[in-house]
Amino acid sequence: MSGETNLNKLIASLSAVLVEGLYVFVTVQADQRPKDLVPRMSFEEAEGTTLIILKSQAEKHGLPYEFPCRMITLNIHSSLEAVGFMARIASELAKHEMGVNPVSGFFHDHIFVPDGREGDAMKALQQLAMAHR
Secondary structure (H helix, E strand, O other), X not given: OOOEOOHHHHHHOOOEEEOOOOEEEEEEOHHHOOOOOOOOEEEEEOOEEEEXXXXXXXXXXXXXXXXXXXXXXXXXXXXXXXOOHHHHHXXXXXXXXXXXXEEEOOOOEXXXXXXXXXXXXXXXXHHHHHHOO
């Protein structure tokens, strides 16, 4: 198992990085996905494939989209078995009336927050980390 599992260490060591770009969520059928589309994330669901892509890509391909958002990488190597990390992040942002769509990668967790709220999210995450140091 790689990555940190201790919740207090994860929160105290948290460094949030705002990723460039305006992202959106779209859904396509597997056989209708444009070949030149480069998703940040894809997930196969029974109803279709969910993609997180740049808004400009969605518009270029005429794809209906939802949730214009900004991506924040939680720059700590969290274990995929870490308990409560994303729940703690989501709960903190909920205090600021902010919805969060989390995605876990092998090395890092990422959150997608509403466009225009990224500054609020970054500030809240910084304050959360400082309170645990």
